[in-house]
Amino acid sequence: MAEVEVHREAALQRADDFENPGLPPHRKRQTDLHPEKEKRAERVVFGWFLLSALGSIIAVAAYVAVPITPGDLTTTRFNNLFLGLGIALAMLAIGIGAVHWSKQLMSDEEHVELRHSTKGSEKTRAKAVEVFTLGDKESGFTRRSLIRNSLIGALAFAPLPAVVLFRDLAPADQVPTDVFAHTMWEAGTRLCLDPTGTPIRASDVSYGSAFHVMPEGIDEAEHPLDEKALAAVLVMRLPADQLNEAPDRAGWSYDGIVAYSKICTHVGCPVALYEQQTHHLLCPCHQSTFDVKNHCKVIFGPANRPLPQLPIAVDSEGYLIAQRDFTEPIGPSYFERLHDVDEDEHILVAGTTEDRA
Ligand code: FES
Numbered sequence: 001m002a003e004v005e006v007h008r009e010a011a012l013q014r015a016d017d018f019e020n021p022g023l024p025p026h027r028k029r030q031t032d033l034h035p036e037k038e039k040r041a042e043r044v045v046f047g048w049f050l051l052s053a054l055g056s057i058i059a060v061a062a063y064v065a066v067p068i069t070p071g072d073l074t075t076t077r078f079n080n081l082f083l084g085l086g087i088a089l090a091m092l093a094i095g096i097g098a099v100h101w102s103k104q105l106m107s108d109e110e111h112v113e114l115r116h117s118t119k120g121s122e123k124t125r126a127k128a129v130e131v132f133t134l135g136d137k138e139s140g141f142t143r144r145s146l147i148r149n150s151l152i153g154a155l156a157f158a159p160l161p162a163v164v165l166f167r168d169l170a171p172a173d174q175v176p177t178d179v180f181a182h183t184m185w186e187a188g189t190r191l192c193l194d195p196t197g198t199p200i201r202a203s204d205v206s207y208g209s210a211f212h213v214m215p216e217g218i219d220e221a222e223h224p225l226d227e228k229a230l231a232a233v234l235v236m237r238l239p240a241d242q243l244n245e246a247p248d249r250a251g252w253s254y255d256g257i258v259a260y261s262k263i264c265t266h267v268g269c270p271v272a273l274y275e276q277q278t279h280h281l282l283c284p285c286h287q288s289t290f291d292v293k294n295h296c297k298v299i300f301g302p303a304n305r306p307l308p309q310l311p312i313a314v315d316s317e318g319y320l321i322a323q324r325d326f327t328e329p330i331g332p333s334y335f336e337r338l339h340d341v342d343e344d345e346h347i348l349v350a351g352t353t354e355d356r357a
Contacts, residue, residue, distance in 0.1 A: 023110060031104045041104040048097030052090045059086025071224045073195065180329040183215075183231040185310060190216040191235060191259065191320040194228075199319045200235065205257050210274035210281075211235040213259065215322070230330060232262035232270065233310055235320070236292055238279055244294050252311040254320065259310040260296050261330040264288055266303040268331045281307070305333050 031038040062082030069075045120128070136142050190199045194212040197219065205211065213233040221227045237257045245253065252258075260281070264271050269285035279292040280299070288301030296307035308330050311323035 023112075026108075026110055029104065029108055032108060038105065041100065045097050045101045045105065048093045048100065052093035052097065055086050055089030055091075055093060057086075059083050059090065062086055071219065073225075076225070180230065180331045183325055183330065184218055184221060184227050185215050185231055185233075185322040185325045187322065187324050188315070189322045190315070191233070191312065191322065192216045192218075194232070201318045202254055202257060202314050202320055203318065205235060205237045205320075207237050207239065207256075208276035209237070210276075212262070230263070233259050234262045234271065234274070234281065235259045235312075236274060236279070238293060242279065242293050246295060249295065249309065249311075251313075252309055252323070254312055254314055257312065257320065258292065259312045259320075259322075260290075260292070260307040261310065261326060263307075263331045264303060265298075265305045265307060265331065265333050266301065271307065303333070 031041050059082070062085075063079065066075065066079045066082055068079045119125075141148055191211075191213045192199050192215070194214045197214070197216070199216060200211060200213065211234070213235050214228060215231050218224055218227050218231065235257060237255075240256045243253065243256055243258070262270050262272070264283040264285065266283065266286055266288050269283050271281050271283045271288075271290065273282040273284060274280075274292075275282065281290040281292060281296065282288070283290075283301065283303070286302050288303035289299050290296040290303070290307050291299045295309060298304065298306060308326045308328050310326055312320055313323050315321045
């Protein structure tokens with residue numbers, strides 16, 4: 001016991017390992033010393049804010065002057081480009097102006113603020129309890145249970161209009177899940193390069209490359225952008241000995257060439273990165289990683305189901321074609337809970353069965 005006390009004593013007397021160096025001597029800025037430099041800094045900040053306003057005007061003008069023509073990707077690209085440049089300029093200039101303002105013109109005094117306990121004093125706490133108790137008494141929240149419970153009920157129902165409004169964003173004649181269950185792929189549709197639309201021969205697909213692919217004729221669809229958002233596919237070729245094909249998917253690939261939906265099963269970003277040594281696909285949004293060797297199963301990240309596979313073959317001219325549409329809804333897994341595909345490849349939609357074949 002005595003020995004322990006000796007040690008405790010020694011610990012109390014031990015010197016600090018580091019000495020607090022304190023703050024360096026304060027140096028005044030040029031703008032503090034020379035009024036003409038202060039004026040110049042003011043004009044610079046003004047210039048940045050003016051530039052920001054100009055960026056916002058450019059964005060609005062570009063949005064009006066370069067409208068999107070439905071089905072025309074060029075106008076969409078230019079619209080997005082100028083809109084993005086205008087907004088980027090506006091945000092960047094505001095940020096730079098604010099930083100410049102704070103560094104050159106705002107007060108340069110250095111303060112030391114000691115950290116105190118965040119807990120209030122007993123008096124403050126007692127006062128807070130008193131205020132709450134008084135509020136409860138005056139409002140009758142506890143006493144008037146009928147009003148209280150009906151208020152809770154009203155609050156529970158309050159989000160309902162938002163649910164109905166969001167539900168109405170989907171086409172009126174379809175449940176939302178239908179939108180993701182069918183794409184433009186069907187038996188015999190050629191796989192074409194995106195965005196040129198050039199059909200792909202099996203011999204064009206070399207090891208290590210990844211092709212961004214759309215169905216042939218997608219630009220002539222009624223809503224090509226909507227169709228592209230559903231039908232986007234990635235095509236890769238793997239050495240046959242590295243491809244682990246499940247028995248129920250035998251014949252879905254061609255000579256090591258496989259095709260998978262490009263729409264991430266997490267929340268629907270385009271899966272755009274292919275690691276050719278490991279044959280992994282990576283979604284840049286939240287880093288979900290899919291193993292192409294094993295049916296694009298998820299090996300990392302928040303996605304919780306593999307990317308849907310598109311069964312492919314070649315036609316008599318050697319071009320890659322689809323054997324059929326996807327056998328499951330593409331995109332976020334949320335839709336998988338409402339849709340299911342049974343062994344006979346019927347899709348079960350909200351309790352009804354519809355044939356997809
Ligand atoms: S959308 Fe792909 S990981 Fe989140």
